[in-house]
Amino acid sequence: MSLALRNVLLGASLLGMLGGVLGSFALLRRQSLLSDSVAHASLPGVVLAFVLTGSKDPLALLLGALAAGVAGALFILLVTRQSRIREDSAFGIVLSVFFGVGIVLLTWVQRSPGGNQTGLDRFLFGQAATLMASDLRLMALFGVPALLLVFLLFKEFKLLSFDRGFAASLGRPVRALEMLLTALLVLVVVLGLQTVGIILMVATLVAPAAAARQWTDDLALMVPLAGLIGGVSGAVGALASHVLPQMPTGPAIVLVATAAFVLSLLAAPRRGLVGELLRRRGVSLRIRRENLLKDLYSEGEAAGGGRVAVPLARLLARRDMPRRCLRRALRSLTGAGLVERTPLGLRLSPAGEVAAAGVVRKHRLWETYLSRFLELDGDHVHRDAEDMEHVLGDDEVAALEERLGHPTVDPHGEPIPPRGAP
């Protein structure tokens, strides 16, 4: 591995880690876009540091950026505390005005004689390939203590992020902690400018944190996980930009981190969208199955009892349900042996009749309950029972029956099937 590649890999993963860790707190405190604002706000600081020191010494530029970033963050705090201006507007104001001032200074330096500002504008888009050992040392010098500080003050920061008022009531120095956390955020943003660039810096703070959030509800797990995702994204992105031709580092890192987020958004076990979709589908299939069983049962009741064959068209006419959904539910029912296909149509199997009676039982018990305890009219209870019949569990049904004194007919005079019988 070449020295240059090693520098880039180390730098990008340290940066990703820092971004993930501080980004987690920013995400919880709804300050994700503060990093965007601060990144832009650092430009005048970079240029001023260059003008004042006359050099492109990384430490000077870093301190300049840090000063301007902190000034921007403080201005946001002042404006949102002392006026009706809301956070998003304050972010936008600081972002555009500070950056505008930065551009003014940059072009002014550029046009004044002897001003050689070339290389300053790499801060805009970031150039990880130019990371040198000295840059790396600087990153470690500021970044490692920052991580350590988060580790030491983890409990305080956690309390602050979740319940500021409670933290204050416990006598924690809330203002100071807030300042410190914001300053650390600014520090990470400024450290990353050279690698990722002003515009994309926000993603290295948001994406790993949002990805980690999908996998856990525990901040003590989320923060290290976000650090890990950020670090790996940084390394993979840097490697991709090294291997592929014409692949800028910042965008590569951002795309890898975004891919990690999208993957987490879809596939995380509890909060994942795919899982939710499957769960929701499972529920609606169950509801359709139960409705069909009930329909077949009441067709039988209308015909004087017992299991009767019902043509498909008749089932379709009973419910406003797409044919495709009906077929899928029927397939599932026949597969489970609850419904049989006969030449005359569909018929409940004996096991299906028991299952159907169970659904009808829940429906009619709930109707009875509503009309007796809530004193609703008989014709107002059906709708609600249509929903509850799919939700009530065995225990609730038993309790319901107990309270109602084991009724045998519902408010409409229909018989309530006894437990476990067709």
Added chain:
Amino acid sequence: MSPAVAILLVGGAVAASCALLGTFLVLRRLALLGDAISHSVLPGIAIAFLLTGTRNTLPMLAGAGALGVLTVFLVEALGRSRRVREDASIGLVFPALFSIGVILVSRFAYHVDLDLDCVLYGEIAYAPWDLLTLGGRELGPRALWVSGGILLANLVLVIALYKELKLGTFDPGLAAALGFSPVLVHYVLMSAVSVTVVGSFESVGAILVVAMLVVPPAAASLLTERLSRMLVLAVLLGLASTAGGYGVARLLDCSIAGAMAAVAGLLFLIAFLFSPSQGLVARLLRRRRLRARLAGQLLMLHLRESGAPRPRADLERRFGWDPATLDRVLRRLRAEGLVAAENGGLRLTAGGGLALREAGLDQVAHRD
């Protein structure tokens, strides 16, 4: 047309367009959406360029407009999934799209003149020299036609949909109940923002567009409570920033767009400090006045309770104020004839008693 006039006209048109739409963005807490759109349209521009092979305005506008709407859609969809909040979803969507754009440009279009700096930081100083020609006739600066057209469209939009925009901004629930379809209005507004951002930043640069979308409307919101006045004020502040910024840029020989953004910031700062109703100074003064009135009332209540005239030293000890504060309070009360000196002490005058009653304090006792 002299270059100065052209620059001022283009800048003014962009500022007015942005101020009109930005007012609604600021009120809807979506101030940063303009910033997001101005970055995320890059892949649209790049794809349009790669497909057509030219730098014609129309395909690029179309590509960028499509990406702008896509950005809004993705931000909304992520927010609606309830997994990420709206602000974080802005921070997820635009960097990803911008990254794709940067990669497309640097991999496929790096050898042609699709310069990133140029696309993003297009300099308004060049606007007068890029002329629109139609059938061999020169029709003046192209940017002026584009930004003028966009301004006209935005004016028509805001006037025609004023009621819908207003209701949808302040009370989306009521708007929906009245059948105004706030979602549709939202998308119309966001499409207008996309087109405005895209059409403007080619000629004036993204940073100026973002500044004009947020800063003048935010300043205007500190100066009035009415939407109609806020719109007018935002436009006026935008125009003032344009003119002032141009002057500053001429003076310092620096970036015109940057100077305009900086002047807009200065105007905001002035509004923030000195707005008659909302400004920091007015607030502090109000707070001081309130404190002084409260102190005076406390003192008067105390004098009323005690009945007899009280020596000054007593009051000083009783309230624990430093002598200067007590002096100030007493001076005001005596000047207004509410408290008078008597036998080396102070007592409540009849006027003072009346003032307490008028303040609704006749039932309140202040005991030691």
